[in-house]
Amino acid sequence: MQTLWQVGLLIVIWWLADRAVNAVHLPLSGGVVGLFVLVALLLSGKMRPASVERGANWLLANMLLFFIPLVVSVVQFTQLLKDQGLSLLLDIGLGFICVLLA
Incomplete structure (x- = not known):
């Protein structure tokens, strides 16, 4: 259940970044902006790596699909x-x- 929650959190971060990119017409993809947002949250300490680690590992393990x-x-x-x-x-x-x- 924790993995599902973390995958959902990563999807929400991507979705919000994608909406922001579309709203301000940036020439970047929502995934790239979402990655920067996630890195900023992790580096600032506002999000712990453990809060997305299992979900990120699951996504990486199933990337081929x-x-x-x-x-x-x-x-x-x-x-x-x-x-x-x-x-x-x-x-x-x-x-x-x-x-x-x-």
Whole structure:
């Protein structure tokens, strides 16, 4: 039950950040702003790491499930992959490395 509560808390933080981004038309995603908000709350001591640790670990452990629909939809774009596959692969690889380094 605690894991469910923590996942819900993380979703609420993301949702509020997403609404704020849409309200002020920032050129950032709600997820990025939500991450900054969460880091600020953790660094300021207003939120303890233990209050989101189990939920974050559950989300990370099941992250692959969130990408399955994306991978399945790629099958619909075979012509795009034939035409621009190398460019897409480089872009995705560069994005992956940036996220990994961050």
